[in-house]
Amino acid sequence: MTVDESLLRTLTPAVIGILGRRGADFAAAEDAVQEALVEAVRVWPADPPRDPKGWLVTVAWRKFLDAARSDAARRLREERVDLEPEPGPAREADDTLQLYFLCAHPSLTPSSAVALTLRAVGGLTTRQIAQAYLVPEATMAQRISRAKKTVSEVRLNEPGDVATVLRVLYLVFNEGYSGDIDLAAEAIRLTRQLAAAIDHAEVAGLLALMLLHHARRPARRKPDGELVPLAEQDRGQWDTALIAEGVEILQAALARDRLGEFQAQAAIAALHADARTADETDWVQIVEWYDELARLTDNPVVRLNRAVAVGEADGAQAGLAALATLDPALPRYTAAEAYLRERAGDPVTAARLYAEAARSAPNLAERDHLTRQAARINASGAG
Incomplete structure (x- = not known):
């Protein structure tokens, strides 16, 4: 038998909480549970328990008591704790x-x-x-x-x-x-796990957002690690089951009429997921959701993404006008301007901006992508 690590991870917070109610402070409870997990990995393959959680509670509590006995203050607390079985x-x-x-x-x-x-x-x-x-x-x-x-x-x-x-x-x-x-x-x-423990629209919104983004993961990179932009992704590789689940969770959250930023972000992701091709993307609705998101957060990065969406919905010049109201020092500002300049028919400026954006890219994959964009334009004779 091998140890089910996912089961151990699932049981961990409950066991820490039980030790906390019995008198252990967080640091001591967490240390004791970690020691119990190590013991479980050692013992369970040969002698699996009938009640895994009860076994972890018992061993972790013993580990805590062993540590507590060496500390006078903890010994006093140990004498006060209730050793009754854990609650339901x-x-x-x-x-x-x-x-x-x-x-x-x-x-x-x-x-x-x-x-x-x-x-x-x-x-x-x-x-x-x-x-x-x-x-x-x-x-x-x-x-x-x-x-x-x-x-x-x-x-x-x-x-x-x-x-x-x-x-x-x-x-x-x-x-x-x-x-x-x-x-x-x-x-x-x-x-x-959090969504199962609390009835909250934004928890559902975040879960939906994660599922919708994660559904596109198989199409985000080529086998050699090269970044694939959303518009160029093979949508046949998207996980339709995750998309359906994410949309269902989002719709239920939105129906509660308690809009938050994660629900708004998930709505944008859902509109991308709903388009069978990049050309069928409903950019007008996406701009409307970015307006809602900007109202909720007043985040300049949201406004940057909105400017790109405006460029898709209303034309590159409209996108550049929206971009011009923002601080050029914003992360990815230069990359966004390069994209909109190319769409506006100014490849020379676009190539220069792509190369400039590549130099300040936050990671290697993004830097390589921007460098390739600049090279592509230059190779076409625009540079």
Whole structure:
């Protein structure tokens, strides 16, 4: 028998929550559960438990008590704790929700909040998280340790901010894939878990957005890793089941008439997914949704994306006019201007801007794509 790692990750937040209710602070509970997970990997293949969660609770609690006995203050708390069996499933869901809030505490930096969420709620090991973020394990261990120390005095029953939790999960999703951990898939798993624990339109909106974006993943790159723009993607490679699920979740969220930014973003993604070809994209509706999104967030990056959509809906000159109202220092401003200049019939300027955008691209794949765009125009004789 092999250990079901997905089961361990699913049980982790509930077990941490049970230890917390018995008197363990977050840092001590999380440490004890991690030790229990290591023990499970060692023991379960030869002796699988009938009740995996109960086994983890028992072993983790023993690990906590062993550590507590060496500390006088914790010994006093140990004498006060209630050793009755863990509460039922409804309380477990609440434990998980509170852990989301705790790991996305406003006192943490975004990177620390992401790492702590993956460790405590996602059940990933420090090594797995370090590999996913391409940093040394010692560096990630320090980051998680500092984060645990920061929130160690925060009570699990304190109210949390759903918006902060969603932003942390979205950060995880946008990291995509690296090492042996697929962070996009992990973010979807965690957001599904959150959606099951809380009835919230924006949680549903984020889940829909993730599913709709993830559905296009197989078409985003060529076998050699080259980036494929949305308009050039083979839509036959898109995952229609994920698209259908994302649209269904989005429609139910929108019907509640509690519009938020993730629902608006998901609506834009759904319109892209609905088009059988790039030419059939309903850019007029997309611009309208960008207007809603800009009203909700007043985010300059949203306005940048809106300018490109305006260029598609109303012509390149209209897009350039919308772009001109924004700060040229915005990320990807130059790339957006290059695209609109080419569509406006100015290939010389477009080639120069593509090359300029490539020099400041945030990653290698995007840099290579922009460089190829400049080379393509120059090869056609425009440069």
